[in-house]
Every structure is written in C-alpha cells, then in structure tokens.
Amino acid sequence: MTNASGKASYIYTYAYSADEESLCRMELRCLFGMEVPPAIFASGIAVDVSRSPFLKERIDVMYAGDSLPEIYTQVEQVEVEGKSFKAIFVKTNDLSAADKIEYAERRVIEREIGMHIEGEADVNHPQLVYGIVTLGGRWYFGHYHKNKADWFRHMKKPRSYSIALSTRVARAAVNMGIPRPEGIRAIDPCCGIGTVMVEALSMGIDIVGRDINPMIATGARTNIAHFGFAAEVTLGDIADIRGHYDVAFVDMPYNLYSSITPEEQFSILVHARRIADRAVIVAIEAMDAMISEAGFTITDRCIAKKAGFSRHIMLCQ
Numbered sequence: 001m002t003n004a005s006g007k008a009s010y011i012y013t014y015a016y017s018a019d020e021e022s023l024c025r026m027e028l029r030c031l032f033g034m035e036v037p038p039a040i041f042a043s044g045i046a047v048d049v050s051r052s053p054f055l056k057e058r059i060d061v062m063y064a065g066d067s068l069p070e071i072y073t074q075v076e077q078v079e080v081e082g083k084s085f086k087a088i089f090v091k092t093n094d095l096s097a098a099d100k101i102e103y104a105e106r107r108v109i110e111r112e113i114g115m116h117i118e119g120e121a122d123v124n125h126p127q128l129v130y131g132i133v134t135l136g137g138r139w140y141f142g143h144y145h146k147n148k149a150d151w152f153r154h155m156k157k158p159r160s161y162s163i164a165l166s167t168r169v170a171r172a173a174v175n176m177g178i179p180r181p182e183g184i185r186a187i188d189p190c191c192g193i194g195t196v197m198v199e200a201l202s203m204g205i206d207i208v209g210r211d212i213n214p215m216i217a218t219g220a221r222t223n224i225a226h227f228g229f230a231a232e233v234t235l236g237d238i239a240d241i242r243g244h245y246d247v248a249f250v251d252m253p254y255n256l257y258s259s260i261t262p263e264e265q266f267s268i269l270v271h272a273r274r275i276a277d278r279a280v281i282v283a284i285e286a287m288d289a290m291i292s293e294a295g296f297t298i299t300d301r302c303i304a305k306k307a308g309f310s311r312h313i314m315l316c317q
Contacts, residue, residue, distance in 0.1 A: 008042035011059040011133055011140050012049070013092040015039070019305040020168070023313070024054040026302035027172040030315065031179045040092050040135055050148045051175060051203055053168040057090060059131040062142040068109065071132065071139045072116045078130070084122035087113040088144050090133035101134075113141070154198050158226050159219035161193045165251060165282065169304045169311065171199040176300070176315050177247045177280040181205045186247040189238040189272065194220030196249045201229040209233040210241065238271045248276035252283040262290070269294035281314045291316060 014036075016024035028036045031052070032043050049055040063074035089106035101109075113132060114121040131144030155167045165173070174196060178184050181203060188196050191209030193216060200207040201224065208231055211217040220233045250272050253260040265287075272279045273295040281291065291298060296316035304311045 008061050008064065008135070008140060009044045010046055011040065011042050011061060011090075011131075011135060011142075012036075012047075013040045013056045013090060013133075014052070014054045015056055015092075016054050020054070022302040023169065023172050023304045026300055026313065026315075027052060027054060027175050029300060030176040037094070040094055040133070042135060047179075049145050050150060051171075052147070053149075053151065053171050056092070056147055057131065058145040059090065059133055059140060060143040060145070061140050064138055064140050066138055068112075068139055071141050072112060075113055075116045075130075075141055076118075078117045078119075080117065080119035080128055082119070083127035084120045084125070085114075085117060085128040085130060086110075086121060086123050086126040087117075087130045087132060090131050090144075093134045094136065095134060151199060151202060154195075154202065154227060157193065157195075157198075157223045159193050159222050161216070161219070164193050165195045165311075166306060167195065167199065169282075169306075169313075170195040172304075173249060173280050173282065173313055174200045174203065174205065176313070177249060177278065178203075178205055184246045186249065187241070187243075187245040187276065188249045188251075189241060189275070190251060190253065190268065191220050191233060192216055192251060194223045194233065196251065197231060197233070198223060198227055198229065200249075201231055202227070207231060210236060210238065212237050238268055238275075241271065241275050243275065245276045246278070248272045248279040250279055250281045252281065252287070266290050266294060269296070272296075277317070279316045281316055283312050283314075284310070286312050287314075 031047050032045050049058045063071060065071045087110045089110050129144045132141050151167060151171055186205055186207040188209045191197055191211050197207055197209045209220055214235055217233050217235050224231055252265060269291060298314045299317050300315040302313050304313055
C-alpha cells in the first residue's frame with residue numbers, strides 16, 4: 001500500500017516460529033487488512049510495532065529511490081534540529097541470496113548516510129534513529145521504530161492457571177478483535193486470570209472483565225493490579241451482563257478440563273452475541289455449527305499451537 005505520491009508510507013518487518021505461523025498471519029491480516037508478504041511489507045496503515053508479538057520494526061518512510069545514491073542525495077534534506085542521530089540498515093529484506101548485502105557493506109551504507117546528514121552522529125545513545133531498507137527493488141529511508149516487547153514481563157504473573165492463554169496468543173487475539181483501539185469498549189466475560197485483559201489494558205484499551213469463579217476473578221484483579229493497570233472485574237455469569245460492548249473476548253471453558261456441557265457452551269455464545277457487536281472466540285475445537293446457531297458469522301480464523309495443544313481462534317461478527 002502506498003500514499004498519494006506513490007511511495008510506501010510505512011515498511012514493516014516481522015517474524016514467527018513454525019507453530020505460530022497461522023496465529024501471526026491472522027493477526028497481521030486483522031491489523032493491516034491484507035495478507036502480507038513474507039518477512040517484510042509496505043502499508044499505508046500506521047501500527048505501533050510494540051503492539052504485536054510478531055512485528056519487529058517499522059520505518060516511517062521519508063524518502064524513496066531506485067538507488068542508494070538517490071537516497072544519499074535526499075537525506076541531505078534531513079533536519080535533526082540539534083539532536084544526535086544514527087542510521088540503521090534493516091537486515092530483513094526481499095533480496096535474493098545472490099544479492100544479499102553482508103555485514104561490512106551494511107556498515108558502509110550506514111556511515112555513508114550519516115555523512116550526508118548534517119548533525120552529530122551517535123551510534124550508542126542517539127536521540128533520533130533512522131532506518132534504511134530495500135524492498136521490491138527500491139530503497140526506503142525514514143524514522144525507525146523497534147518493537148520494545150514490553151509485554152514480555154506480563155509472562156510472569158503472580159497468579160497463574162495451567163490452561164490460561166499464553167501472553168503471546170492473548171496479545172495477538174486482542175489485536176485481531178481491536179485493530180483500531182480508539183473509542184472501543186471491550187469485555188472479557190469469562191476472563192479467567194485476566195491474561196487477555198492485561199494485554200488489552202497495556203495497549204490503552206477500555207476493557208472490563210467478569211468471571212463466575214470468585215477465586216479466579218480475584219486472581220484476575222491481582223494480576224491486573226500487579227502490572228499497574230486498573231479495570232473492573234465483576235463476579236457472575238455472562239447471562240447477567242446488561243451492558244453492550246463493541247468486542248467480546250471469549251476463551252471458552254473446555255470440556256477437557258471442566259464439567260461444562262455443550263448446552264452451557266452454547267449459552268455463553270448466545271449471550272456473547274447479545275452483549276457484543278463482534279467477538280474473538282477461543283476454543284479447543286472449531287465449533288462452527290454452534291457459533292453459527294448462536295448468530296455469529298466467522299470472518300477469519302487461525303490455529304494457535306503450543307506443546308502439542310491447539311486452540312482455534314475465530315473472529316466473529
């Protein structure tokens with residue numbers, strides 16, 4: 001995707017493990033509205049790379065050219081306004097193996113860019129960071145953003161639960177359900193220990209939680225407070241919820257681990273349909289017929305795998 005001038009607005013890089021391919025691709029489809037190419041892609045949509053467990057870097061494109069000399073000429077226009085800076089060569093690209101740019105040449109390119117920018121270069125503690133990357137036979141230069149991965153610390157919760165969603169899956173699920181957080185009200189009506197809530201809250205999303213188990217609900221409140229967030233977690237059945245929300249996140253109780261019946265599962269889906277315009281449903285099986293009968297349409301889906309255990313994640317409208 002490009003801007004009105006025909007230049008890419010943003011360049012992103014991403015990576016995933018073999019078990020996470022399905023999860024990653026669905027998250028990126030939801031965030032960017034398209035099936036993205038492998039490893040690196042251009043988009044006109046600005047996404048904070050630290051939101052995703054898969055995005056690695058983003059360049060906000062300032063200049064584009066068919067050759068490096070063209071970029072060198074253009075970067076002479078950069079104004080750092082007295083701030084120190086450095087330039088980073090983004091290693092991820094779509095070059096063939098024969099055209100691969102090795103480490104020494106990457107450093108040469110970085111230094112050359114630095115020489116064309118008027119200001120103080122500082123490779124250790126720069127105030128401004130720029131990136132240079134090649135994609136689709138062209139070169140792009142602009143402000144560089146790296147994923148801070150602050151969500152890693154959410155993996156160590158004071159209250160844990162053996163079958164709770166992993167932090168990475170929960171974070172991806174939030175991005176699937178809420179690609180644009182502004183003005184969105186969300187609910188996790190079977191919130192467990194609050195894994196989805198913590199990830200949503202860390203992105204500034206307005207979300208509330210509920211759970212029928214008093215000990216589990218207390219655990220969710222403890223985990224949320226531990227990371228410095230605040231959100232309402234009420235006690236009770238989903239059937240008693242009277243408010244309406246833009247999105248519901250439903251991690252279905254599992255027959256494998258609980259005494260919940262198919263009828264009770266269906267009831268949860270029916271009430272999720274009642275209280276929310278759309279839902280992200282997580283289950284150990286596809287549940288297509290039950291989801292359809294509850295009034296939802298599945299618009300996208302993936303499978304998240306971990307240690308031989310799979311979860312189906314379904315985006316429903």
